[in-house]
Amino acid sequence: MNVTDKSLCTAAAYEAFGLRLSKNQLVIALAGNPNTGKSTVFNALTGLKQHTGNWPGKTVLRAEGTFVHRNKKILLVDLPGTYSLLATSADEQVARDFLCLGRPHAVIVVADATCLERNLNLVLQVMEITPKVVVCVNLMDEAARRGIKVDTEVLSRELGVPCIPTVARDGKGLTELKDAVLDVARGVIVTSPRQVSYEPYVEQAAARIESRIRPYLPGWVNHRWVALRLLEGDMSIIKAIIDHLGNGSEQLLLQEGSAVWAR
Amino acid sequence: MGTLNSTLSSLLSSINQEISAKEQQKIRDSIVSSIYSCAEEISRKAAHHKIDRRFELDQKIDNIITSRMFGIPIMLALLGVILWLTIAGANYPSQLLANSLFWFEGQLTGFFVMVNAPDWLHGVLVLGMYRGLAWVVSVMLPPMAIFFPLFTLLEDLGYLPRVAFILDRYFKKACAHGKQALTMCMGFGCNAAGVISCRIIESPRERLIAVLTNVFVPCNGRFPTLISLSMIFIGGLGAAAYSTAVATAVVVLLILLGVGITLLISWLLSKTVLRGEPSFFTLELPPYRKPQLGRILIRSLLDRTIFVLMRAIVVAAPAGAITWILANTYIGDLSIIAHLAGWLDPFAFLLGLDGIILLAFILGLPANEIVLPIMIMSYLSAGAMLELDSLTALRTLLIDNGWTWLTALSTMLFSLLHFPCGTTLLTIYKETKSLKWTAFAALMPLGTAVIVTFAIAQLAFLLGLV
Numbered sequence: 059m060n061v062t063d064k065s066l067c068t069a070a071a072y073e074a075f076g077l078r079l080s081k082n083q084l085v086i087a088l089a090g091n092p093n094t095g096k097s098t099v100f101n102a103l104t105g106l107k108q109h110t111g112n113w114p115g116k117t118v119l120r121a122e123g124t125f126v127h128r129n130k131k132i133l134l135v136d137l138p139g140t141y142s143l144l145a146t147s148a149d150e151q152v153a154r155d156f157l158c159l160g161r162p163h164a165v166i167v168v169a170d171a172t173c174l175e176r177n178l179n180l181v182l183q184v185m186e187i188t189p190k191v192v193v194c195v196n197l198m199d200e201a202a203r204r205g206i207k208v209d210t211e212v213l214s215r216e217l218g219v220p221c222i223p224t225v226a227r228d229g230k231g232l233t234e235l236k237d238a239v240l241d242v243a244r245g246v247i248v249t250s251p252r253q254v255s256y257e258p259y260v261e262q263a264a265a266r267i268e269s270r271i272r273p274y275l276p277g278w279v280n281h282r283w284v285a286l287r288l289l290e291g292d293m294s295i296i297k298a299i300i301d302h303l304g305n306g307s308e309q310l311l312l313q314e315g316s317a318v319w320a321r
Numbered sequence: 322m323g324t325l326n327s328t329l330s331s332l333l334s335s336i337n338q339e340i341s342a343k344e345q346q347k348i349r350d351s352i353v354s355s356i357y358s359c360a361e362e363i364s365r366k367a368a369h370h371k372i373d374r375r376f377e378l379d380q381k382i383d384n385i386i387t388s389r390m391f392g393i394p395i396m397l398a399l400l401g402v403i404l405w406l407t408i409a410g411a412n413y414p415s416q417l418l419a420n421s422l423f424w425f426e427g428q429l430t431g432f433f434v435m436v437n438a439p440d441w442l443h444g445v446l447v448l449g450m451y452r453g454l455a456w457v458v459s460v461m462l463p464p465m466a467i468f469f470p471l472f473t474l475l476e477d478l479g480y481l482p483r484v485a486f487i488l489d490r491y492f493k494k495a496c497a498h499g500k501q502a503l504t505m506c507m508g509f510g511c512n513a514a515g516v517i518s519c520r521i522i523e524s525p526r527e528r529l530i531a532v533l534t535n536v537f538v539p540c541n542g543r544f545p546t547l548i549s550l551s552m553i554f555i556g557g558l559g560a561a562a563y564s565t566a567v568a569t570a571v572v573v574l575l576i577l578l579g580v581g582i583t584l585l586i587s588w589l590l591s592k593t594v595l596r597g598e599p600s601f602f603t604l605e606l607p608p609y610r611k612p613q614l615g616r617i618l619i620r621s622l623l624d625r626t627i628f629v630l631m632r633a634i635v636v637a638a639p640a641g642a643i644t645w646i647l648a649n650t651y652i653g654d655l656s657i658i659a660h661l662a663g664w665l666d667p668f669a670f671l672l673g674l675d676g677i678i679l680l681a682f683i684l685g686l687p688a689n690e691i692v693l694p695i696m697i698m699s700y701l702s703a704g705a706m707l708e709l710d711s712l713t714a715l716r717t718l719l720i721d722n723g724w725t726w727l728t729a730l731s732t733m734l735f736s737l738l739h740f741p742c743g744t745t746l747l748t749i750y751k752e753t754k755s756l757k758w759t760a761f762a763a764l765m766p767l768g769t770a771v772i773v774t775f776a777i778a779q780l781a782f783l784l785g786l787v
Contacts (some may be wrong), residue, residue, distance in 0.1 A: 145546045171368075174368045179357060205370065207368070207371075209368070215368055241370045252363070257355065260348055260355075270336065287337050289340065293333075
């Protein structure tokens with residue numbers, strides 16, 4: 059599958075989020091808990107090529123920046139720092155909507171090595187929306203100082219996505235991070251993200267709903283994820299999807315998109 | 322395609338209606354706990370903690386301090402101990418300060434007599450300004466100098482975030498934000514600071530609730546008033562052996578009442594003008610730290626005690642002079658203060674107060690610190706020139722002016738619940754950018770104070786307790 063074609067395909071989707079994309083540019087989202095050094099990673103990757111503004115219709119600050127890696131132009135979109143994607147605050151809603159509807163080519167989730175468990179909650183939730191995830195395990199030095207050893211190889215195996223150890227403050231591990239992100243975005247690395255297994259009655263109910271909504275949703279939306287949100291009565295994402303599909307430009311893509319993304 | 326969208330949206334909303342709200346909540350909880358246990362399992366495999374004894378100890382302490390069973394009793398006990406130490410410890414230095422400051426007043430009067438100064442000058446400067454200052458210092462300084470270092474000690478230990486954790490459950494029930502407990506802790510220092518700290522709450526609805534209810538936490542300016550009044554009056558009522566305990570209990574109950582009213586008003590606001598659901602948040606409990614005693618002393622004495630005292634002095638000195646002038650300028654056969662107080666009297670009596678107390682609260686709008694001094698000054702200047710040189714004499718003065726336990730209680734309740742000071746109101750305006758909400762922030766607590774004191778006073782009258 060040709061990545062460039064796909065990015066042209068979804069240019070309209072980015073526009074709905076107020077992003078203007080140049081030709082052949084890959085869109086990478088940067089997610090993570092607050093206080094994980096997410097901004098440090100963002101600054102280290104993009105340098106001075108940054109642009110700040112607000113998310114359309116929201117008072118949530120957005121930063122975006124560009125960088126070039128291995129001759130590939132990349133637009134990095136900094137999502138608000140959140141602990142989850144439950145969409146109980148404007149920040150979480152913005153992050154979730156972009157991950158689900160903005161369809162970035164890959165997502166970097168910055169995780170704090172000193173409290174991995176809490177950060178993994180967000181990683182697992184992001185991986186439910188999109189498989190194209192790279193985990194940046196930041197603050198490795200701080201963790202070592204506190205006597206915490208994070209084995210990123212085991213973590214990669216457990217999560218099914220690349221996990222890169224970094225010390226963003228000192229620029230350590232950033233090249234490896236960029237390599238992994240590019241490979242995931244272009245499909246060179248195929249991830250197999252670990253899915254959270256829910257209680258049987260939740261899984262069964264989700265499967266039932268999934269089969270009912272499947273014919274009506276475009277292929278690029280994760281049906282299981284939408285089914286789960288419906289189950290817990292979170293109508294905000296449903297509304298966001300319908301609004302998004304209501305955008306004229308996106309409707310044309312619906313058929314084409316389903317065809318390309320058919321599983 | 323348009324039909325596809327409408328089919329989709331009707332399908333989705335019909336699916337949504339098939340599941341009851343209770344079921345949705347249950348599924349939501351189950352989903353969250355599945356995610357958490359998955360994260361825990363992965364983290365156990367990938368992250369290895371070198372066993373850190375200090376961290377383990379923290380965990381053990383937290384398990385007790387934030388537990389459902391012991392959390393609240395421990396919190397109340399700590400509050401009680403701090404207030405008991407304050408009240409028990411402040412008595413003697415207060416007495417000492419009063420004695421020496423009023424000895425100096427005698428010297429000053431002697432000096433004015435010696436240089437043949439006119440009576441009005443002696444009145445304004447010595448009986449007005451100096452006396453006002455002397456009362457502020459002797460009544461308010463000792464409790465502050467003991468309470469603030471103790472409170473800062475708790476802050477330094479890392480106990481305050483645990484309070485937010487313990488109280489989170491109750492705020493959620495009130496449809497408010499758990500972080501509101503933290504903004505309330507800030508409010509103990511200063512309501513204006515408390516209002517600014519509400520910025521940590523992301524949701525505008527819950528932030529506004531926290532801003533509007535912050536005033537129900539007694540700030541620096543009102544705490545000494547509460548402590549002094551309970552020390553002088555309530556404590557003095559019972560047997561001497563129990564007086565400190567009784568005074569402490571009264572202040573603890575008042576704070577609890579403030580918290581209760583905060584929750585009640587938050588809930589009422591959530592159900593009426595600020596409708597909505599509580600949002601989730603993650604609170605990081607910082608590790609317990611060994612408090613730095615030297616820094617605590619300096620910080621709480623300089624930042625808080627001296628700051629509050631200076632503010633009180635700066636406002637109290639002119640207020641003392643103005644009060645003396647108001648009390649000694651006669652229109653007809655009554656002083657201006659007597660006119661104003663007499664005009665307020667009928668309403669004030671309904672609340673268990675008197676006109677002078679109500680007037681002091683109104684004149685004290687710029688700073689709550691000066692409410693008690695204005696009250697004392699008004700009684701003093703208006704009444705006979707009795708020699709007032711100790712805390713016992715202060716008690717006598719209040720009783721001579723018709724104070725009962727109900728007056729003291731109503732005054733404390735009114736102080737706890739009434740409108741915030743001018744600085745806080747200005748801050749609320751800056752934070753909300755809305756005159757409407759600022760007016761509401763003044764009138765809503767005032768209404769609460771009037772309702773509560775009215776109810777208690779009328780109940781006391783009805784039962785013949787006074």
